Amino acid sequence: MNLNIDLESAIMAVWQTSEDIKLLYKHHGDHPVPMSDDEMSNALLGIECLHNMRMEALEDTYCRKMEINEYCTDPVKLAAREKLFKKGSKK
Numbered sequence: 001m002n003l004n005i006d007l008e009s010a011i012m013a014v015w016q017t018s019e020d021i022k023l024l025y026k027h028h029g030d031h032p033v034p035m036s037d038d039e040m041s042n043a044l045l046g047i048e049c050l051h052n053m054r055m056e057a058l059e060d061t062y063c064r065k066m067e068i069n070e071y072c073t074d075p076v077k078l079a080a081r082e083k084l085f086k087k088g089s090k091k
Contacts, residue, residue, distance in 0.1 A: 010058040
């Protein structure tokens with residue numbers, strides 16, 4: 001698993017939201033029968049839901065790449081503690 005490629009893919013996936021909004025706008029404006037308020041509301045809520053899922057996937061990939069939160073490894077924790085205690089002892 002290449003986390004650099006995964007992170008780039010997750011970032012690019014978030015841009016899909018913009019394309020989804022453009023498609024909805026074009027469909028609503030160019031369709032012979034405009035969407036009803038309910039249809040438009042449902043479409044917008046669907047886009048919001050997809051965007052939130054894409055953002056969660058991006059955040060998870062970023063956390064794995066940076067080894068933070070639940071992906072923090074013991075060597076990373078140890079290095080952070082050592083750095084913290086070195087700063088504290090200089091005072």
